Amino acid sequence: MTNEYHHSHHDQSHCNIGVSHHHHEHGKHSEQGYKLKAGKKVLTIRSHSGLSGDMFLCGLIRTLGLSSQETDNILNGIFPALKGSVQLVKKEVNHIAGWHCSVQLPHEHQHRNLDDIFKIISQAQLSEKAKSYAVSAFSFVAEAEAAVHSLNIEEVHFHEVGALDSILDICLTCELFVRLNPDYFVVSPLPIADGVIHCAHGFIPSPAPAVQALLAGIPVRPFGAEGETITPTALALLKAFNPTFGGWPMIVVEKISTIYGTYTYPEVPNGALFVYGTSYV
Template sequence: MNGTKEESIPEGHDHHHGHAHPHEHMPCENVKQNDRVLTIRAHSGLSGDILLAGLLRMTETGEAETDRLLSAILPELSGTVRLTKRQVNHIGGWFAEVALPHQHEHRTLADIVALIAASGMDDAAKRLATDTFTLLATAEAAVHEKKPEDIHFHEVGALDSILDICMSCELFTRLAPARFVVSPLPLADGGVACAHGIIPVPAPAVLELLEGIPVRPFPDDGETITPTAVALLRCLGATFGPWPAMRVERRALVYGTRVFANAPNGAIFACGPRDDG
């Protein structure tokens, strides 16, 4: 898979988490009423915070509305996200600045599913977020030879995942693109430090989620793609390939937290109507 044509994730992947195909979650009325295309060109990386920042820009969501949406997910998330400008190698882009309260709470998949169900999120966003967490837990369970219900999302990592996943799903359902096209994902060699010591990249959970997804080499070492990002792409119904035929109306260069030696870490987001002419 070299990314020379657009490829969708195989239908067979759905047996991993027992949910309907992600495209079924999109509000049909929205999809029929617009021909909006969303594309992400992941030139050096993709993570939950990059997706969050990019979707905030594509939906043009301001601070007050961001806080309202965050409060609907969890009251303690209000005021934790600010979209800011950042320069990397003297090139300006956008960055999601996140300041989370410290928590000592470990959450199981059931805890998070219950939290999502009780939230004030849109129903379509609730389904997407639940599917994403279920897929993440299933991947982690496969790696650790456990059952998904026995997987724990720990402390700040759990809150960070709740923020990135729930907010991204909320924003994506608002945008409601008829097509969602992502570039082949950049992967590097090397290792990443975690609770289990130094593990090779792609991290085992990412590797578990990559089935059927086109990838390409990235020249630096280290983690370029996070499990949260891959799980979101799958559950949001991404297809993979080159730039789609579209008229660009909104665009953003978005940076992530990690810094690479030779490349800005991030992705290009663009949105606009389909243009086959």
């Protein structure tokens, strides 16, 4: 799902946001591979056709084995209006079964700036580590939008649906990531496609400008279809979690889930694998 942001040139907020950015070396990777200590818990995402906020969410729900009720309870603690908005559904692509997150958001007519979002995060029933990750991820999104539209970060406004969508994806994903608490997080280089994306600003080339603004330091690879493969929300989450990028880690697999996004790309591998296990020498 693509978040759309409406921006205003009226400087409505002069607040000092006071964000603690996590600008450490994003995208740790090495041509020689990487070493994991044995006996550690490892999460790896093998991204075949890309990654979105709802795919990230779906993969973590499946890996943790959460019920709809447990997911709803967390959502209710983040923002009560979001309760009941996420449904795990089975989805098949080319007769291969997997999982998809169906997200139905309530209608709200409210624009929010970054300070409004931070207030929601601070009041949410989230672990402190999850709040820190969520602040970091939202900061990355806002910085990208500000760069794209030549705004100050305080001027970036999240449109109604885009804001709720981002609050749900980012806050819930951060909480679930903290609950899973992997010792290592390994992600495959991200597939990036050419093509055209239709958004609020008209037709734009892929990758979208907000994605471009977030790609520095991220290993990418070509993809054999066209369209938006990586959303700004997914990239912001990855940058907040600071994974190692590379090939499959040496792990004993304990859980593996095939996760699909909303869009199906023809004649190429679809979805992403979320794999959880224990490292060995």
